[in-house]
Amino acid sequence: MSNINKRLEKIIQNSVDKLLEKGFGRYSKYVIQQRALPDVRDGLKPVQRRILYAMHSLGLTNDKAYKKSARIVGDVIGKYHPHGDSSVYEAMVNMAQWWKMNIPLLDMHGNVGSLDDDPAAAMRYTEVKMAKIANYILGDIKKNTVNFVPNFDDSEIEPEVLPSILPNLLINGTKGIAIGMATEMPPHNLGEIIDAAIAKIKKPSLTFDELSQIVQGPDFPTGGIIHGNKGILEALDIGKNNKEKIRLFSRYNVFVKGKNKFIEITEIPYGVIKSSLVYEIENLASNEQIDGFIEVKDQSDRNGISILITLEADANENSIVSYLYQKTSLQVFYNYNNTVILNNSPITANLMLLIESYIDHVKDIKTKTLQYDLAKNQLRLELVLGFIKVSEITDQVIKVIRKAQGSKAGVIKDLMEFFEFSLNQATAIAEMKLYRLSKTDKEEFLKEKAFLEEQISKINLLLEDSKAFNKFIINALLEIKKEFATERKTTILADEYEFNYQKTDLIKAEEVIIGISKHGYLKRISQRVADANDFANYVLKEEDYLIHYEKANTLNQFLIITNLGNYALIPVYQIQECKWKDLGMHLSDFVDTKPSEEIVSIIEVSNWESNVFVVLGTKDGMFKKTPLKQFQVSRLNKTYTAMTLAPGDLVVNACLSNGTKDIIIITKNGLSSKYSENELGLYGPKAKGNKGIYLSLSDTVNNFTIAGSDDVITFITDDGFLKKMRSKKIPIVPKNIKGKAIFKDHFKNTSFNISDIYPTRDTDMLLIKNQSGNTFLDPIKKYSFSQANPELIEITVDNLYKVKIKKNYQTQDLEIHSKELFDAKNLEQEQKEFRLTESNLDNLESDLDKLLAKVNETLSKIKK
Incomplete structure (x- = not known):
């Protein structure tokens, strides 16, 4: 029992939420400080620092032979980095890839991956050593310049930070995701950063405006062009570009060879995978019509990037490039997020703070280096003075050494007692062999003494005189610039890029045939395919039928109006070309539609600025007239309101008009109302309109049309009869008066609906579908006024299912336009x-x- 009580006493009770809060807090602090974010001083993440230190410990400097990557990875994870080998090797590979770092810190032998995102060879195959520039990161590490801390199991020590005098964070950038924060810093030009640091050393009061004149902005290893510098200036000033975007564009050139024109892309945006970019261009060209585009090939090699786009000789290359910029990764956005570790805490640093932190670190390292060199030279001078003294009394010194009793300590004691040597001098003499003492060259030591005194004097001057020290720092930075600085790769232009193209610039203008059914199926067919097939075999669903079958230009748009009062704009070029027996695309492939939604009118638009109107009417008698240009929208992937409807009401038709004709309305009860369309109110697309006809409680509007006084109006009934009548013979009836019957009395008791009405000519056709599913074109002229029954003529098709007049509302119609x-x-x-x-x-x-x-x-x- 006593044992149980003792065990119970060791149990600590605590709530789970407090344990999670405390544990996750420690974990997040570790991830932020020890994994994802770089130290502002050396610009390295912990894994990068450990890789470089492990390689330094193995002596893998740039003048030494390569060593297997697996050996280095083993050292890193065994001694310093308590994580998996794959993460270490990935970090090592990144430090050797020229397209990720402006100046790679490692020199890797073998397959290190590619711009196509190909993986590097396994670590057992590659070899690596440090690049020459790494000497400026680790060069002074043995001079007590940085603190060392225990490793994860206290079996080794590792540097807390590396004694880098290279502005690695700014020239190579960094990227990482921590907990609750991330960092995204682009590479910059080494020469510009060194110049900025020197300017800041010379003028501590340097302003941001002066600094931004030196550092233009990012300089990506893959080059490219940045259009617009507002986002850059914002990011350099506050460490982020919150308001302004940074747009990075590919670089290209255009040339003509033979019968073709070529666009050669020679530089791509930073971070873009080249193979994915080529696929994007191919996919876009195959799914979208780009007039003049032939093919794209990736012919990049070790000499550089070359993505070749082949065009037809008359292609508009400027419009094509502008379109590709907007639709592919030839143009990307870059966002600064300069989150770094400063004084063990994460902060967002602007350019000024990053430059100041770099200068402070360099000064600290160089001060400690000078102090180390001073102590070393002073010690050596002390010894040299002792050796000079020995050279003057060599025999006496040897005699004392021989007479000394006991160990080395006795010799040291006697030398200090008899000749007044310091402890260091006596120790050095005691450790020398007698034959060397007898051959001490006083002149040689005198020369060394003079050299050491000069060095000590110089070091003291540097440590005591801030101006001399600053000059010393500047010279060290200029040495780095002279050896490693390169011309800027990324061009920065102050003006924003203007996407100067219209989508129609990319579309080849051609005449195609468009078929559209009542239930919303759209089919695009070439004239060649149409001529080669039997129109009777036009494919439709069982209860569907054609309402439109006309030639259309690929540069035009279809204004499609539905029974629910909605409209959509469908560019002709977006309708995929089909085979004759294909069903085609559905309206819902372009915009969202409802199950009960059907097309009531189709208008082909070629010119939005034409002085034409769209007249809309509903079954409950609401009518309105809207200028065509008000239906123009920029987004084509959604429906818009053409007319606001009362509950239960439906749009029955929509007609195109020039505003000078008459409107003819037919009701379910066979009544007609006709008046000038100028009596219709002019409304916007979202308006309800007003009453356009007087209706009894049992009557509704069947259909309507717009016609001139000399037009011949063709009426189609839903049971397959046709009637022709000249517009001027239809009586004028004001819209506030009940309509008049225009059919003979003996048809009053016959149940029929006017399913279609349209002003026709002898060249017009009927679209007919029979019960067997076959579709026909039947000429209207064969149904003449002179037939035996002048009122309603039966359409002579066996097993008739549906008849529609083949309409063609076009804004380019001369009479309308x-x-x-x-x-x-x-x-x-x-x-x-x-x-x-x-x-x-x-x-x-x-x-x-x-x-x-x-x-x-x-x-x-x-x-x-």
């Missing part, structure tokens, strides 16, 4: 209205005179 006609007819209408108003005023004036006369007559009678 002509501004002169539009203005002339409007003027005529205005003059007519003016004459009517003038006449009404004359009549009103006459009536008023008669009324006043009667009033005067009545007043006279009252007076009498």
